[in-house]
Amino acid sequence: MDFHTLLLVTVGAILVNNVVLSRILGICPFLGVSKKIETALGMSGAVVFVMTLASFVTALFNRFLIATKFKVNGQEIDLSFTRILLFIVVIAALVQIVEIIMKKFTPSLYVALGIYLPLITTNCAVLGAAEMNADEGRSILASTLFGFSTGAGFGLALLLFASLRERLAASRTPKAMEGPAIALVTAGILALAFMGFSGLVK
Amino acid sequence: MLTVLISTIVLAIVGLALGLLIGFAAKKFDVEVDPRVESVQELLPGANCGGCGYAGCADFASAIIHQNADPSNCNSVSSEALKKIGLIAGHEITVRERKVAVVFCSGSYSHTSHHEEYNGIMDCRSASLVGDGDKECHYGCLGYGSCARVCKSGAIEIRDRLAFVHPELCIGCGRCTQVCPRKLIRLVPITAKVHIYCSSLNKPLKKRASCMNPCLACKKCARTDSSAVVIQPNLLQINYSNPPAPDFPERVKCPTGVLATAEQHLKLELLPANCTCGKETKKK
Numbered sequence: 001m002d003f004h005t006l007l008l009v010t011v012g013a014i015l016v017n018n019v020v021l022s023r024i025l026g027i028c029p030f031l032g033v034s035k036k037i038e039t040a041l042g043m044s045g046a047v048v049f050v051m052t053l054a055s056f057v058t059a060l061f062n063r064f065l066i067a068t069k070f071k072v073n074g075q076e077i078d079l080s081f082t083r084i085l086l087f088i089v090v091i092a093a094l095v096q097i098v099e100i101i102m103k104k105f106t107p108s109l110y111v112a113l114g115i116y117l118p119l120i121t122t123n124c125a126v127l128g129a130a131e132m133n134a135d136e137g138r139s140i141l142a143s144t145l146f147g148f149s150t151g152a153g154f155g156l157a158l159l160l161f162a163s164l165r166e167r168l169a170a171s172r173t174p175k176a177m178e179g180p181a182i183a184l185v186t187a188g189i190l191a192l193a194f195m196g197f198s199g200l201v202k
Numbered sequence: 203m204l205t206v207l208i209s210t211i212v213l214a215i216v217g218l219a220l221g222l223l224i225g226f227a228a229k230k231f232d233v234e235v236d237p238r239v240e241s242v243q244e245l246l247p248g249a250n251c252g253g254c255g256y257a258g259c260a261d262f263a264s265a266i267i268h269q270n271a272d273p274s275n276c277n278s279v280s281s282e283a284l285k286k287i288g289l290i291a292g293h294e295i296t297v298r299e300r301k302v303a304v305v306f307c308s309g310s311y312s313h314t315s316h317h318e319e320y321n322g323i324m325d326c327r328s329a330s331l332v333g334d335g336d337k338e339c340h341y342g343c344l345g346y347g348s349c350a351r352v353c354k355s356g357a358i359e360i361r362d363r364l365a366f367v368h369p370e371l372c373i374g375c376g377r378c379t380q381v382c383p384r385k386l387i388r389l390v391p392i393t394a395k396v397h398i399y400c401s402s403l404n405k406p407l408k409k410r411a412s413c414m415n416p417c418l419a420c421k422k423c424a425r426t427d428s429s430a431v432v433i434q435p436n437l438l439q440i441n442y443s444n445p446p447a448p449d450f451p452e453r454v455k456c457p458t459g460v461l462a463t464a465e466q467h468l469k470l471e472l473l474p475a476n477c478t479c480g481k482e483t484k485k486k
Binding site for chain 1: 204205208209224228325
């Protein structure tokens with residue numbers, strides 16, 4: 001695994017194939033916690049953390065459990081169809097355990113991440129990152145890096161969107177467009193802007 | 203068939219292992235929580251309004267137990283709950299009177315005269331910086347809803363550019379009193395049902411020129427019951443240490459209708475301008 005590939009994975013995940021704006025995953029927190037920059041920061045931090053960890057652990061499971069072909073009575077067993085099920089269970093359990101440990105040893109971090117940590121337990125963006133890793137057949141290192149970059153891309157999109165929405169809140173919006181309506185239109189335009197990166201990585 | 207069986211077994215084993223792991227972690231890394239904090243938190247209203255000065259009801263509950271915070275700092279907790287909290291925390295509880303916010307202004311947009319149009323950010327704090335707002339009265343409600351936006355219980359309604367607090371919804375946290383650039387909102391005891399909805403300290407003549415429902419300091423209410431109001435130079439106020447009964451407005455018949463109960467105050471804004479006392483002097 002050379003440096004060049006890793007760089008491509010990072011840039012691709014943050015800018016070109018941004019998890020929110022071009023893959024349209026994780027829209028719920030994207031719209032839900034983007035009203036204030038503060039909460040958006042908290043959410044981004046939690047997502048980066050969980051995604052990195054989840055990508056690493058699911059890559060381990062993928063490598064040593066799902067991708068391994070083992071034989072029973074001379075018949076080859078392919079477990080790859082249980083991947084989504086397994087990943088959901090693993091991610092949910094992982095976040096729970098991390099939360100318990102964090103509460104014990106780093107209470108300040110636990111308070112800072114607060115409600116966001118359990119919220120993203122079943123976030124589709126986290127599962128999406130794990131699935132993409134498995135689809136692409138990435139190594140464990142590349143998977144972890146991809147998880148981190150995808151989380152960072154999510155954070156970038158969320159922060160951009162939150163700062164836009166803070167400006168929007170103070171400006172005049174037509175009655176029919178107030179609230180989620182104008183937010184969705186803004187998200188669309190932001191996604192269009194991110195399309196400009198699409199030639200960057202082949 | 204074998205694949206189905208094997209995959210079911212694998213998933214079951216993984217699930218079981220993870221479940222055991224979580225259970226083990228929960229036991230091993232258990233953090234002892236004071237059970238009193240939880241029971242205090244249940245008694246608090248749970249609105250997380252921040253009126254007590256803490257980040258939320260959970261934070262306040264732990265401050266009550268661990269830092270001897272005064273539970274009566276919460277404005278919206280009932281007196282029975284306050285007593286129970288006192289029993290749990292072992293504090294002396296002084297029961298405080300519940301308060302609600304009142305916006306002391308009757309100058310809706312159609313009842314006031316204005317100078318220039320304001321086209322900036324739709325926020326009172328911003329509007330008060332630009333040319334002192336668009337309503338002529340320097341003391342009037344700007345009506346851009348800064349107070350309504352900070353209100354966690356949704357008790358403030360903006361009607362015709364005038365803020366109005368619904369007392370049955372208000373929990374008395376006092377956030378709106380801090381955000382109002384004109385300081386028109388004050389917390390008053392909930393037992394007071396009648397208010398004089400004006401804050402203007404201008405001379406009566408000037409008030410008549412800019413508003414149809416000002417307090418003109420005619421002292422008619424003071425003549426009806428001198429203990430019910432406090433007389434000040436250009437503005438009368440309800441005596442909140444001895445608030446008058448809700449039928450006080452009927453007895454007084456305030457010429458501008460500014461002395462009113464909350465319900466009457468709401469109606470005043472809904473009716474077409476039928477008060478003539480300010481009209482002649484309005485637009486010259």
